[in-house]
Amino acid sequence: MQTITSHDSARRGEREPLWKLFRVVFGLSALSWGGLALMAQLENHYVEREGRLSRVAFSDLIALAWMVPGPVGCNVAVQLGHALRGRAGAWVAGIASVLPFFMLMTLFAMFYRTPLVRAAASQTLLNHFSVVLATLIGITWYKQTRALVRGKLEWAAALVGCVALFYAHSPAAYVLMLSAAFGAGWVVSPVRHTRIVVSFARGDWQILGVLCVFVLLFALPLPHRYDLALLWPRLAGAGMTLFGGGFSALPVLKTLFVTPAIGISDNDFTLAFSLSPLSPGPLLNVVPFFGYLIDGWVGALIATLALFVPSGCLVVLAQRHLHQLKMNPRFEHGMRILRAVTTAFLAVAVLRIAGRVPIQPVYLITALFSAMCFAKLKVPVYVVYGTVAVGCGLWLAYGALP
Numbered sequence: 266m267q268t269i270t271s272h273d274s275a276r277r278g279e280r281e282p283l284w285k286l287f288r289v290v291f292g293l294s295a296l297s298w299g300g301l302a303l304m305a306q307l308e309n310h311y312v313e314r315e316g317r318l319s320r321v322a323f324s325d326l327i328a329l330a331w332m333v334p335g336p337v338g339c340n341v342a343v344q345l346g347h348a349l350r351g352r353a354g355a356w357v358a359g360i361a362s363v364l365p366f367f368m369l370m371t372l373f374a375m376f377y378r379t380p381l382v383r384a385a386a387s388q389t390l391l392n393h394f395s396v397v398l399a400t401l402i403g404i405t406w407y408k409q410t411r412a413l414v415r416g417k418l419e420w421a422a423a424l425v426g427c428v429a430l431f432y433a434h435s436p437a438a439y440v441l442m443l444s445a446a447f448g449a450g451w452v453v454s455p456v457r458h459t460r461i462v463v464s465f466a467r468g469d470w471q472i473l474g475v476l477c478v479f480v481l482l483f484a485l486p487l488p489h490r491y492d493l494a495l496l497w498p499r500l501a502g503a504g505m506t507l508f509g510g511g512f513s514a515l516p517v518l519k520t521l522f523v524t525p526a527i528g529i530s531d532n533d534f535t536l537a538f539s540l541s542p543l544s545p546g547p548l549l550n551v552v553p554f555f556g557y558l559i560d561g562w563v564g565a566l567i568a569t570l571a572l573f574v575p576s577g578c579l580v581v582l583a584q585r586h587l588h589q590l591k592m593n594p595r596f597e598h599g600m601r602i603l604r605a606v607t608t609a610f611l612a613v614a615v616l617r618i619a620g621r622v623p624i625q626p627v628y629l630i631t632a633l634f635s636a637m638c639f640a641k642l643k644v645p646v647y648v649v650y651g652t653v654a655v656g657c658g659l660w661l662a663y664g665a666l667p
Contacts, residue, residue, distance in 0.1 A: 281317065281349040283357050290342055290361035298646060300338025300547040303362065304330075307345060317349060326584075333583050334507050335576025336547035339363060343577040344584055352581075359577045363569060366546030367553045371565045373540050374557035391532055392621075393657050394539035396628050397649060399618040400635035402515075406611035418453065419605035422446055426609030430516065431616070441484075443506055443603060450602030456594040469585075472578055479575060480505045483521075492526035496559070500552075500571040505579070507549070514549055515614040522555050529558055535618065543647045549573075627660075 289310060297303035311317045318326075326348070330340035339362045346358025414423050429442050482495055483502025503521055507514050515538060522529045537551040544550050549572060556568025622628055631653060638644035 281354065283350060283353060286346060286349060286354055287357045287361045290346070290358045291364060294338075294342070294362045295365035295545050297338070297545050300336055300341075303338035303546075304341050307341060311345065311349075318345070322348070329583055330580060333576065333580045334505050335580065336549045336573065338547050339573060340576060340580040343580055347581050347584060355577065355581050359573065363546070363573055366544045366550035367565065367569050369544045370540070370550050370553040371557050371562065373544070374554045374565065377536070377554075377558075388532075389661065390654065390657050391536060391539070392623065392628060393631050393653050394650065395535055395618050395622050396631045397635045397653055398535070398539050399615050399622075400632050401639055401646065402611055402618070403615045404636065404639050406608060406615065409608050409611065413601075413604045414608060418450075419602065422449070422602050422605045423608050426606040427612050430609050430613040442606065446606040447599040447603045450599035451595050454595040454598035456598070459593055459595050469582055472582055476501075476505055476575055476579060478502075489524065489526055492521075492524050496521065496527065497567050497571040500568060501575045504572045504576050507576075514551075514610075516610060516617065518551070518555070522559075527559060529555060531621070533558060535621075539650070543650055 290307070293306040293310060294303055297306055308320075308323050312320055312323050323345075326341050326344040329344065330337045333340060339359060342362035343355045343359040346354035346356070348354075350357070410423065414420055426442060426446070429438065479498055479502035481502070483499045483506070487495065500521060503514075503517050506517060519534055521527070523531060523534050534555075537554045538548070540554070541548050541551045552568045552572045553565040556564035556566070558564075560567070635649055635653070638649045639646075
């Protein structure tokens with residue numbers, strides 16, 4: 266046993282080659298449907314098989330990834346790269362985690378522009394995909410509320426968040442709601458007279474300043490003529506408000522992309538989120554799709570950088586001060602309320618999607634089938650979408666569906 270322990274300690278002291286880091290993270294990301302799957306595979310490889318990190322150290326990476334905005338799986342990959350090879354490793358691991366779904370979702374967008382694919386994407390098929398998507402988000406909401414919403418204060422914050430989001434139609438409302446949730450948690454914390462003591466370098470303050478500017482650009486009510494000109498910096502700011510997984514991004518991203526100046530329709534938007542589970546990566550993999558529809562490959566690249574780079578920078582910055590943040594009970598209490606409020610994004614997303622689907626028995630059948638597959642049988646998402654698509658195609662071919 267002593268030999269194994271010494272070997273593991275030696276492995277943890279080695280420097281991971283950058284090319285190997287890229288190859289491993291890229292391969293695991295390409296085979297991971299969802300951020301949780303990526304985290305599980307990274308832990309299995311670098312903790313169980315390679316022994317490069319201890320289980321406690323990897324758990325700290327996961328905890329911090331949930332505390333900051335952005336895609337959780339990619340945030341873990343960035344931190345892992347930073348732990349193994351510093352700043353260069355963070356960039357390499359981050360790019361490797363994003364590249365697989367960037368390529369696939371951009372290809373989806375390319376073929377979506379063709380007349381054949383547009384003709385195949387009938388309104389009936391889109392409605393069935395919307396039902397599957399709403400069911401998947403609803404089950405995700407149920408699981409998150411059970412994990413994150415426990416006490417009376419958390420439930421009150423979640424309910425107030427649902428009401429506020431249902432009537433909110435501006436980015437400023439999202440930023441205000443999240444800020445108020447954290448502030449309320451901080452104020453009502455049972456532990457008082459504590460303060461966060463962290464020492465930031467000049468470069469850290471510069472990064473925080475740029476991120477704050479992005480958030481302000483997203484939150485401020487600007488004239489519609491600036492929607493396209495400031496789209497990418499506002500997207501970077503939107504990424505700073507996304508907690509709780511990719512589905513929480515649905516109402517936030519819709520305020521940016523579904524506008525007359527941008528030109529993405531409701532059907533385009535819904536289809537992108539319907540296609541996202543078919544691609545590996547987190548549910549935020551829809552962003553390259555939107556970027557390509559707006560400005561081709563350049564748009565897909567800029568959109569991906571705008572959403573994923575700021576959160577990657579923030580999680581690396583937070584990692585340097587993880588000990589101070591975790592030791593402050595008032596900060597953690599504020600984060601508890603903030604996480605509870607983010608469940609409202611999922612609940613409102615279900616209501617928005619379901620409200621656009623006609624009330625017909627055939628869609629109820631699709632909802633029941635999807636719920637059974639996701640909740641009971643644990644069927645992969647892409648299998649459910651494929652089965653629904655085949656069933657819908659058969660019904661359409663025989664003229665049984667309206």
